[in-house]
Every structure is written in C-alpha cells, then in structure tokens.
Amino acid sequence: MKKVLLALAMTAIVRISYAQTTTHAYQNWYTYFGTLKMNNKWAIPFDIQGRIRDGISNKGQLLMRAGLQYSLTSQDQVLLGYAFVPTYNNVSETWLPEQRIFEQYIHKSKQIDMTHRVRLEQRWVAQPSVPGSPHAIGDWKYGNRARYFNRTQLAIKPTPFYVALQDEIFLNLWGNDISNLLFDQNRFLAAFGYQFNAKLKADIGYMNQFIQVNSGAKTMNHILHFSVFQTINL
Numbered sequence: 686m687k688k689v690l691l692a693l694a695m696t697a698i699v700r701i702s703y704a705q706t707t708t709h710a711y712q713n714w715y716t717y718f719g720t721l722k723m724n725n726k727w728a729i730p731f732d733i734q735g736r737i738r739d740g741i742s743n744k745g746q747l748l749m750r751a752g753l754q755y756s757l758t759s760q761d762q763v764l765l766g767y768a769f770v771p772t773y774n775n776v777s778e779t780w781l782p783e784q785r786i787f788e789q790y791i792h793k794s795k796q797i798d799m800t801h802r803v804r805l806e807q808r809w810v811a812q813p814s815v816p817g818s819p820h821a822i823g824d825w826k827y828g829n830r831a832r833y834f835n836r837t838q839l840a841i842k843p844t845p846f847y848v849a850l851q852d853e854i855f856l857n858l859w860g861n862d863i864s865n866l867l868f869d870q871n872r873f874l875a876a877f878g879y880q881f882n883a884k885l886k887a888d889i890g891y892m893n894q895f896i897q898v899n900s901g902a903k904t905m906n907h908i909l910h911f912s913v914f915q916t917i918n919l
C-alpha cells in the first residue's frame with residue numbers, strides 16, 4: 686500500500702511539475718499545399734501557411750515554401766527546396782525572417798495511404814536588435830535540423846470523407862547556433878477531410894505542437910488546423 690501511495694504521489698508531482706514548466710497557447714493555422722506537375726517525373730510542390738496566435742487576434746508566422754521534385758519511382762520522390770519564414774517577435778514588435786534550404790525524401794506505401802518523409806534543413810534565423818537600434822535585425826544564427834513525418838489517410842467508404850492522422854518530430858543536429866538541444870519539437874494532427882476529386886481535398890482538425898527552445902522553456906500549442914491540397918497539371 687505504501688508503494689502504491691508513493692507511486693501516486695510521484696505521479697502527482699510529475700504532473701504538477703509538467704504543468705508548471707509548460708506554457709499552453711492557442712493558434713489557428715491555415716495552409717495550402719499545391720503541386721504543379723510538369724510531367725511524370727518532375728513537379729514543383731509548394732505551400733503557403735498563415736499561423737495566427739491567440740486564436741485570430743494576434744500576429745504569428747507566415748511560411749512560403751517551394752521545391753523542385755523528381756520521382757525516382759511511383760512511390761519514391763526526392764526534392765530540393767527553399768523556404769522563407771517571417772515570424773512576428775512580440776518583444777521587438779517586428780517581423781524577423783528565417784531562410785531555409787532543405788532536402789527531402791518521400792516514400793508512399795502501396796498497401797495503405799501512408800506517406801513517410803525525411804527532411805534535412807539548413808536554417809538562417811534572424812535575431813532581434815538591441816533596444817534603441819535603428820535596425821530590426823541584429824544578427825543571424827545558423828542551424829541544421831532533421832525532420833521525420835508520417836501521415837496516414839483512412840477513407841470512410843463509400844463516402845468521399847476521410848480521417849487523417851499524422852505526426853512529425855524535429856531534431857536539431859550538429860553545428861547548430863539556434864539551439865544546443867537535440868529535441869526541437871513534435872507535431873501531432875488528427876483531422877477530418879473531404880476528397881472533392883482525385884486532385885483536390887481539404888481537411889480540418891486538431892494539431893498538438895510541443896516545442897522546446899534553447900533555454901529549455903517548453904510550449905504546447907493547441908491548434909485549429911485547416912488544410913487544402915491541390916494537384917495542378919501544367
């Protein structure tokens with residue numbers, strides 16, 4: 686009995702500690718994922734995302750990303766891309782840009798609608814200037830990051846509706862001035878969607894984003910996530 690009480694006490698302490706050290710916030714993310722298909726081998730995937738803090742009342746982050754993709758097989762693709770990601774800094778009250786170059790490999794399973802993606806990023810993140818400086822950007826920090834993404838889409842037959850489950854983990858790598866911590870963040874999404882046709886679908890759901898910054902501070906974002914996916918043949 687004493688061991689049970691001790692275990693319950695330790696669990697309560699861990700939960701209290703977790704609650705005290707993790708900040709919870711709420712956001713809305715609006716995303717558009719497009720793919721311009723040039724032929725059976727070459728394509729230009731791109732996405733535009735607006736990420737709004739505090740519901741819909743505060744500035745957050747914009748993301749504009751595109752790449753050139755080559756299909757090795759019908760299931761395997763490689764891509765080289767670039768992303769521009771300005772983030773609003775509440776302290777300096779200005780938008781601080783981030784620039785990325787990234788490489789990725791995608792594998793799509795035949796048996797079920799599942800996508801695996803591995804992405805390597807080279808990041809240049811602007812830092813705010815000291816108070817009173819006439820320049821918004823004080824310096825840049827460089828970092829390497831790896832990401833693994835998995836998405837499974839389950840059709841609700843015979844309807845055009847579906848359920849999507851996805852998770853992505855972010856890990857900081859060597860030569861990283863942005864953060865010296867291995868774990869960067871994790872994103873889990875559960876969404877409900879509608880397949881309009883073979884080239885257009887949309888879904889809405891809940892995303893849980895857990896972030897750890899260089900100082901060790903942790904944030905859990907509870908996100909209303911809306912996405913549109915479209916394929917366009919050139």
